[in-house]
Amino acid sequence: MKLIYSGKTKDVYQTEEGKIVLKFKDDVTGENGVFDPGANTVGLTMEGAGRAGLKLTTLFFRELNKKGIPTHFIDSNIEEATMKVVPATHFGEGLEVICRYKAVGSFLRRYGKYATEGQALDGFVEVTLKDDERKDPPISEDALKMLGILTEEEYQVIKSLTVKIAEMVKEALKEREIELYDIKLEFGKDPDGNIMLIDEISGGNMRAYREDQYISPMELQKIMVSS
Known part of the structure; x- marks a missing residue:
């Protein structure tokens, strides 16, 4: 290879x-x-x-x-x-889409003046640019359209898929008495131009807790795969 x-x-x-x-x-x-x-x-x-x-x-x-x-x-x-x-084409140089159920991590660092740690969020969806130099800045729907990264229709498709996927993961974890705090997803286009989920869904791109105790990626895999 x-x-x-x-x-x-x-x-x-x-x-x-x-x-x-x-x-x-x-x-x-x-x-x-x-x-x-x-x-x-x-x-x-x-x-x-x-x-x-x-x-x-x-x-x-x-x-x-x-x-x-x-x-x-x-x-x-x-x-x-x-x-x-399947080979994928990225949007721009790559986007990350986060679905948040609790105020932690970068959300709390940015909005801590108004949010409290662990505050409930109603499946809040945000998009960030994959840009290490600028620390993966969040970007609005309007800016995505104006910069030619996403069309309005593509944005709505990605947002809808993000909510569906996050809810599926959330429910799967809930069956093991685990709470999903947030999850980071990536999307691209297949050779026919259809939007699809890419990258991975693992403990490495989500925060999961049981009784307010953080579960590491390795432990999460053991719980989910062996159950």
């Missing part, structure tokens, strides 16, 4: 047949050795995190595909920590 992109938590390869393969790493985002799904730097390395993330991603993506929600997932190889996916 040919390496075509090396990311923080995954490497992207292309096979001789032109297929795209993601290789999950043991690196997770955070700062100063503390995990943070909203961080734009690698904060620490956790042995087995790549396979754990892929196991949970496979579980959720298969369920989404069954429900008719479009994703880039084709299949996965847990032992090799790889996932075969």
Whole structure:
């Protein structure tokens, strides 16, 4: 396979047949050795995190595909920590879409003058630009349209899919008495121009708690996959 992109938590390869393969790493985002799904730097390395993330991603993506929600997932190889996916075109240089149920992380850092830690949020959806240099700034629907990153229709499709996917994950966690605080998703277009969920759904891109106790990505995978 040919390496075509090396990311923080995954490497992207292309096979001789032109297929795209993601290789999950043991690196997770955070700062100063503390995990943070909203961080734009690698904060620490956790042995087995790549396979754990892929196991949970496979579980959720298969369920989404069954429900008719479009994703880039084709299949996965847990032992090799790889996932075969549909080629995707990004919006601009990449967007992150966050659905928030509790005021924590960057939301609290930005709006702490008005919000209190852990305050309930009604599935608030926000979009940020993938831009390490500018610390992934949030961007409004109007700005996305004006800058030619998203059309109004594309924005509404992505927002609707984000709510549906987040609610599905939230309910799956709730069955194990786990509360979802927030989740970060990414979207792209397939070769036919259809919008689909890309990247992953794992403990590495969400905050989950049980009885106000944070659950690490590794522990979340163990709970969800073994249950």
